[in-house]
Amino acid sequence: MKKIETHLHTAPFSPCAIEYPRDIARILKKAGFDAVIITNHYRKDIYEYWQERGCDPVDKYLEAYHELVKYCKKVDIDAWLGIEVHLWRYNVGDVYGPMHEVLLYGIDEQFLRDNPHIYDLTVEELKELCDKSGVLAIQSHPYRATSRPIDPAYVHGYEVYNANPEQNPPHINALAYEAAEQHGLIMTSGSDFHKRGDEVSGMYIPTIVKDIAGFVECLKDGSARLIQE
Ligand SMILES: [Zn+2]
Numbered sequence: 001m002k003k004i005e006t007h008l009h010t011a012p013f014s015p016c017a018i019e020y021p022r023d024i025a026r027i028l029k030k031a032g033f034d035a036v037i038i039t040n041h042y043r044k045d046i047y048e049y050w051q052e053r054g055c056d057p058v059d060k061y062l063e064a065y066h067e068l069v070k071y072c073k074k075v076d077i078d079a080w081l082g083i084e085v086h087l088w089r090y091n092v093g094d095v096y097g098p099m100h101e102v103l104l105y106g107i108d109e110q111f112l113r114d115n116p117h118i119y120d121l122t123v124e125e126l127k128e129l130c131d132k133s134g135v136l137a138i139q140s141h142p143y144r145a146t147s148r149p150i151d152p153a154y155v156h157g158y159e160v161y162n163a164n165p166e167q168n169p170p171h172i173n174a175l176a177y178e179a180a181e182q183h184g185l186i187m188t189s190g191s192d193f194h195k196r197g198d199e200v201s202g203m204y205i206p207t208i209v210k211d212i213a214g215f216v217e218c219l220k221d222g223s224a225r226l227i228q229e
Pocket residue numbers: 009014016017041194
């Protein structure tokens with residue numbers, strides 16, 4: 001089996017993340033990971049932040065990915081492209097109020113270039129786009145205090161174990177697990193890595209999986225295993 005981190009943020013693209021790709025590669029190696037999926041926050045306000053500084057936000061997004069690939073390669077870890085999209089239309093109150101965040105697995109660079117304003121979509125539109133593109137939409141931490149579960153008809157799965165300790169007391173993860181089981185949704189687990197010490201979850205996948213398409217397949221066929229510690 002291979003150990004993979006499924007939910008990871010890097011500085012500076014995710015403003016809440018502390019570590020940069022160079023250190024992340026070493027941290028993950030030490031924790032025994034073989035692969036990682038970068039899932040930086042993709043929000044309207046972050047998009048505008050980079051735009052105001054004269055950068056193409058999609059270029060900045062991909063720059064973080066390429067940097068992670070580069071440093072992970074040095075320590076023999078595969079780094080694959082993913083994203084955590086924040087669907088702002090569902091916010092209640094401020095930007096961090098109850099909201100919908102969705103991890104996408106199976107995207108490529110062209111997908112991002114074709115959909116730079118993906119955060120504007122409704123859950124129905126996002127699901128349709130993902131189905132058309134062979135991408136899985138997994139809602140992050142659906143029962144966290146700052147989230148509300150998305151109708152299971154409009155996601156492929158729920159993140160049922162999010163190891164971020166401050167934000168996910170055990171009953172929050174248990175609720176997500178029960179709901180996913182009840183609705184026959186795909187289940188994922190991840191560290192929601194922002195800083196050193198967060199690298200405690202992830203998933204186990206068959207050794208043969210060697211790209212993000214393979215990861216998508218093993219989520220679909222049930223051969224990926226949760227790490228709940
Ligand atoms: Zn964050």
